[in-house]
Amino acid sequence: MQILNKNKLKAALNKLAETADVFVPAARGENSGFYSWKTFDQEKDELMLEALNVYLPPKNVLFPQTERMYSFQEEGSGVVIKESFEDSSPTVIFGARACDVAAIDCFDDVFLTRGYEDTFYKSRRDNTTIIANACYQPGPNCFCASMGVNPTDPATADIIIRDTGEDYVWEARTEKGTALTQKIADLLENKEVKIPELQAFSKNVEYDGVAAKLKGMFEHPIWDKLSEACQTCGICTYVCPSCYCFDIQVKSFGEEGYRFRCYDSCMYREYSQMAGGHNPREDAKERFRNRFLHKLEFFQERYGKPLCVGCGRCIVACPAGISITEIIKEIKEA
Amino acid sequence: MHQCNCENPLLPTIVEVVDIKDETSDVKSFYVKSEEGVPFNVMPGQLAMVSLIPVGEGMFSVSWQEEQEYLQFAIKRVGLMTDELHKIEVGQKIGVRGPYGNGFPVEDCQGKDMLFIAGGIGLAPLRSFIKYCFKHREDYGKIQILYGSRSYDDLCFKDELFEKWPQEKDTEVYVTIDNAEEGWDGHVGFVPSYLEELNPNPAGKIAVTCGPPIMIKFVLQALEKMGYSDEQVITTLEMRMKCGIGKCGRCNIGSQYICLDGPVFNLAQLRELPPEW
Numbered sequence: 001m002q003i004l005n006k007n008k009l010k011a012a013l014n015k016l017a018e019t020a021d022v023f024v025p026a027a028r029g030e031n032s033g034f035y036s037w038k039t040f041d042q043e044k045d046e047l048m049l050e051a052l053n054v055y056l057p058p059k060n061v062l063f064p065q066t067e068r069m070y071s072f073q074e075e076g077s078g079v080v081i082k083e084s085f086e087d088s089s090p091t092v093i094f095g096a097r098a099c100d101v102a103a104i105d106c107f108d109d110v111f112l113t114r115g116y117e118d119t120f121y122k123s124r125r126d127n128t129t130i131i132a133n134a135c136y137q138p139g140p141n142c143f144c145a146s147m148g149v150n151p152t153d154p155a156t157a158d159i160i161i162r163d164t165g166e167d168y169v170w171e172a173r174t175e176k177g178t179a180l181t182q183k184i185a186d187l188l189e190n191k192e193v194k195i196p197e198l199q200a201f202s203k204n205v206e207y208d209g210v211a212a213k214l215k216g217m218f219e220h221p222i223w224d225k226l227s228e229a230c231q232t233c234g235i236c237t238y239v240c241p242s243c244y245c246f247d248i249q250v251k252s253f254g255e256e257g258y259r260f261r262c263y264d265s266c267m268y269r270e271y272s273q274m275a276g277g278h279n280p281r282e283d284a285k286e287r288f289r290n291r292f293l294h295k296l297e298f299f300q301e302r303y304g305k306p307l308c309v310g311c312g313r314c315i316v317a318c319p320a321g322i323s324i325t326e327i328i329k330e331i332k333e334a
Numbered sequence: 335m336h337q338c339n340c341e342n343p344l345l346p347t348i349v350e351v352v353d354i355k356d357e358t359s360d361v362k363s364f365y366v367k368s369e370e371g372v373p374f375n376v377m378p379g380q381l382a383m384v385s386l387i388p389v390g391e392g393m394f395s396v397s398w399q400e401e402q403e404y405l406q407f408a409i410k411r412v413g414l415m416t417d418e419l420h421k422i423e424v425g426q427k428i429g430v431r432g433p434y435g436n437g438f439p440v441e442d443c444q445g446k447d448m449l450f451i452a453g454g455i456g457l458a459p460l461r462s463f464i465k466y467c468f469k470h471r472e473d474y475g476k477i478q479i480l481y482g483s484r485s486y487d488d489l490c491f492k493d494e495l496f497e498k499w500p501q502e503k504d505t506e507v508y509v510t511i512d513n514a515e516e517g518w519d520g521h522v523g524f525v526p527s528y529l530e531e532l533n534p535n536p537a538g539k540i541a542v543t544c545g546p547p548i549m550i551k552f553v554l555q556a557l558e559k560m561g562y563s564d565e566q567v568i569t570t571l572e573m574r575m576k577c578g579i580g581k582c583g584r585c586n587i588g589s590q591y592i593c594l595d596g597p598v599f600n601l602a603q604l605r606e607l608p609p610e611w
Contacts, residue, residue, distance in 0.1 A: 275413030
């Protein structure tokens with residue numbers, strides 16, 4: 001099998017970064033997430049290839065928090081669209097975990113199917129190669145296997161690396177992956193190494209049957225109880241690798257400007273507030289319920305899988321201590 | 335059906351506002367035209383995103399497409415973007431993208447008697463179906479239109495309501511206003527109670543309704559009481575929308591996106607969804 005010795009990791013990242021923007025899991029100051037290798041500070045930043053999980057998912061690589069869509073110019077009563085900003089620059093996500101790859105699969109379902117392709121997303125997606133880092137030692141908040149994700153075999157990744165201690169086993173799975181592997185071929189060796197075994201999860205939850213059960217629970221009093229602690233801050237939606245809701249807004253300066261989109265959160269009142277005053281999800285409970293039903297019932301109905309990949313980030317981030325695994329358990333028991 | 339005429343479905347086409355007509359004191363009709371005529375073809379009940387480019391975008395029902403001549407949008411002034419839209423003048427260039435959504439089931443309704451029930455600006459989306467029926471008059475049976483508003487001034491499309499539509503073959507138009515006012519000798523009262531008074535027989539009929547949520551609620555109750563089945567009742571829904579293509583998330587009711595799977599549903603379909611409509 002092909003392996004990359006860990007001593008050659010930085011050389012490999014440097015090599016990949018010659019032809020693509022490479023995003024790596026790293027700690028920077030108090031935060032951690034997927035940051036560009038170009039901006040990686042060798043003294044202050046720390047690579048976090050062992051972490052499960054870094055605080056922020058890699059979703060910003062394919063779906064930036066704020067993204068310009070097109071610019072315009074006014075001319076009297078006229079207006080012209082000047083430029084559409086479709087980003088096709090070569091990009092690599094290095095060290096995405098199986099949960100994050102599964103979340104990108106959900107993004108592909110949303111942005112690339114059901115009648116329309118989202119051009120901005122597609123352009124980035126087509127030009128991004130995903131190198132997944134298989135998991136063998138689940139973290140304290142990991143529960144991906146409960147949500148149908150295989151931590152050791154992220155099926156749709158272009159390349160899978162497996163941490164054996166001293167080396168990474170390097171396996172290209174797609175044409176994109178093979179092409180990228182060729183760029184670092186001289187850093188790889190052939191060697192037989194032992195692949196680790198998956199250790200037990202400390203967090204488990206029984207998702208089977210939840211979507212079907214929720215279909216009859218829209219008016220259940222459990223939502224009052226579950227939502228009571230929620231402050232609708234929306235941090236769960238920002239750290240979630242599979243939350244994709246966005247807003248479209250405009251920035252105008254004088255006679256020119258641009259339209260952009262940015263992350264939005266279903267936890268906010270304005271999300272569904274209509275101009276005439278009506279809001280179908282006026283109360284915190286209604287918004288909370290919609291978020292969890294979307295994750296556990298609606299997405300399942302529409303795309304055949306839950307919109308939760310078990311990464312545990314929302315459990316870590318929630319200031320109110322709300323846990324989706326506890327919610328699933330309460331639904332099961334209700 | 336879900337096809338956009340541009341390569342990037344989120345990019346608007348620039349069109350010119352060629353005419354603006356006051357419908358009421360807070361509703362204006364905007365007639366828009368592209369260099370080729372219409373920017374895209376629309377079926378009755380479909381939606382389009384209208385943008386005053388430097389200000390904002392809003393989703394509206396297309397109230398009529400006149401051949402390859404123009405698209406008409408009847409738009410009520412209710413918020414930031416529509417306030418600005420009501421200030422523009424003929425000749426202004428604006429953006430449109432679409433068409434979005436499923437539209438009314440015009441073919442499934444062929445051979446049926448049609449009962450249209452609208453309140454306020456809710457007539458705007460229904461009007462595209464009403465005019466479609468008149469255009470294909472032989473495909474539909476008797477046409478009854480019941481329309482109400484708060485006052486005489488708030489009635490949209492007055493020339494059609496009082497002049498044109500009553501002249502159409504086998505057509506009845508019933509108009510009501512909420513409260514009596516000087517000069518009005520027509521019916522006074524709310525739409526749902528007028529509907530109960532008229533008591534139109536459900537046999538062979540499809541009822542199509544749109545209006546304020548409270549009106550829809552009572553209209554649906556009245557129709558049920560008169561014996562209309564859930565499959566005979568159609569409505570068109572409204573939610574806040576941003577993308578129009580089922581991606582941005584906010585217009586969901588259950589697993590359905592109003593911009594993509596709707597906005598038109600029959601009552602049997604709606605009863606399958608959470609009661610957020």
